[in-house]
Amino acid sequence: MTLAYGSTAASLRSENAGVCDTSTSMRLNDSPDRVKVPVPAAGDLVRGRMGFGDFEVTVCSDGTYLLDGGAMFGVVPKTLWQKRMPADELNRIQLGLNTVVVRTGAHTVLIETGVGNKQTAKMREIQGNQELLPASLEAAGIRPEEVDIVVNTHLHFDHCGWNTTLRADGSVTPTFPNARYFAALGEAEHGRLQLERDAVSYLAPNYEPLIASGQMTLLSRERIESGPEICPGVSVETFPGHTASMLGVHLETRALGGAVRHACYIGDLLPTSAHLDPTWCMGYDLDPLMVIEQRKRFYQRAIPEGWLVLFPHDHEVPAAYLEWNERGRPVVAGATQATLPPYQFVKSLK
Numbered sequence: 001m002t003l004a005y006g007s008t009a010a011s012l013r014s015e016n017a018g019v020c021d022t023s024t025s026m027r028l029n030d031s032p033d034r035v036k037v038p039v040p041a042a043g044d045l046v047r048g049r050m051g052f053g054d055f056e057v058t059v060c061s062d063g064t065y066l067l068d069g070g071a072m073f074g075v076v077p078k079t080l081w082q083k084r085m086p087a088d089e090l091n092r093i094q095l096g097l098n099t100v101v102v103r104t105g106a107h108t109v110l111i112e113t114g115v116g117n118k119q120t121a122k123m124r125e126i127q128g129n130q131e132l133l134p135a136s137l138e139a140a141g142i143r144p145e146e147v148d149i150v151v152n153t154h155l156h157f158d159h160c161g162w163n164t165t166l167r168a169d170g171s172v173t174p175t176f177p178n179a180r181y182f183a184a185l186g187e188a189e190h191g192r193l194q195l196e197r198d199a200v201s202y203l204a205p206n207y208e209p210l211i212a213s214g215q216m217t218l219l220s221r222e223r224i225e226s227g228p229e230i231c232p233g234v235s236v237e238t239f240p241g242h243t244a245s246m247l248g249v250h251l252e253t254r255a256l257g258g259a260v261r262h263a264c265y266i267g268d269l270l271p272t273s274a275h276l277d278p279t280w281c282m283g284y285d286l287d288p289l290m291v292i293e294q295r296k297r298f299y300q301r302a303i304p305e306g307w308l309v310l311f312p313h314d315h316e317v318p319a320a321y322l323e324w325n326e327r328g329r330p331v332v333a334g335a336t337q338a339t340l341p342p343y344q345f346v347k348s349l350k
Contacts, residue, residue: 045132045139047098047318052308053253053261055104055233058140059310059318062097062114062162063130069093071283072271084274095272096315097158099133100265101142102251107231108142109149110176111249111265112312116161118205133162134175147176149231152183153267154246155191156201159312163206163216172205174215181216182230183207184238186245188218198286221245239298241291242268242284248298263308263319269294272314276322276330299330 047059069091073081078091085093097114115129123129137144152160163181164172188211191202210216221238224247228235236247251263268284269291270276278295281288302309303322310319321333 045136047096047315049140052251052263053255055102055251055253057251057263058101058103058142060099060101060136060140060142061132061315062099062116062136063132064094064096064315065115065127065129065158066092067095067127073275074281074283074285074288076280081274081280085272094315095313096311096318097129097133098310098312098314098318099136099162100249100310101137101140101147102234104231104233104253107149107234108147109151109231109234110147110179111151111310112153112159113150113162113175115158116163116165116175116206118161118164118166118203119157144176145178147179149234150176150179150181151230151234151236151247151249152181152187152207153249153265153312154243155183155187155207156243156268157203157206159267160206161203164209166205172209174210179215181207181210182219182236183216184224184245184247185218185220187243190243190245198284201284219247239267239269239294241287241294242282243286261308262305263310264298264302265310265312266298267312269298270309270311272311273317273320273332274314276332278330295330303330 045061047061049056049058051057066088069078069081069085069087072085072093072095078087087093098112099114100111102109102111114133115127115131116133117131119127119129134144150163152163154160160183162175165175166172188207191204191207194202207216211218219236224236224238228237228250230236230249233251233253235250235252237250239246239248246267246269248267248269249265251265253261255261268282271282274280275282278292278299281291285291299322301307303324306321308319309322311317317332322330323333325331
């Protein structure tokens, strides 16, 4: 199915000439006025895979991209955040683009789809994104045709870019042709406003053609509160702050013996493991005070119940269990890891 989205797709095509050309990407990397962006080896295209009760959870990747460190940490001084995520000479930090694929036995569920291939040449030069999700899925043995559910936590360009694929003729087609897509209604409504504050974050060809064709279901707040289940074992919950309607995606299954296992892809409430401090909010957050409150609410369940937390933008630590440290702050679990469910998480399948 081809979804031509007016003149927008055509203009993207003209701006993105050579967008899928590997040699072009290498030339950008070789520019003398920018830091080289490492392109992962084939073995690093899959960031992790684990058995999770009855489910199989795989972390694929659209590669990495570069964003301003100050924007990613808001009012936190650089002297503090650079100890966790060092910046280059342009003050950019390297971030991951993690797509989680969940095989439940009945469904193949894909959470988030990275940046995609619709960025302009200027934005690709600034951010150094690599457009690797198709290759990552192939390396993980996941065919686009087998994905039957796609969930976007929100509709920013770096979370839903491969919802659709920009073709050479300017048309836009669903990347996952047999999937039902899900996102919050409030996200689409906000994106259509094209407000000065965040219009650049919403790229309509990533979602509007799917809405128009009926392939994307927009979930109202009332629907989410009354019936959050997307399919058995996969449900959504609103965590406002980064955007007003951002979703977290819960995974719940049972291990041998019947014990409940719970994981949560928390979206940009916690973009990386370096953002666990409740007050370490992003400059991109529309309501940082709400982010603080929602993080506290999340920790009240995730830590005592031993949830596996899946981070959208942490390339090195795509998933972790959390614990309280001696000062009562949330941190990645270390010494208490042995007390948590004995899942094996492999960062790289080599």
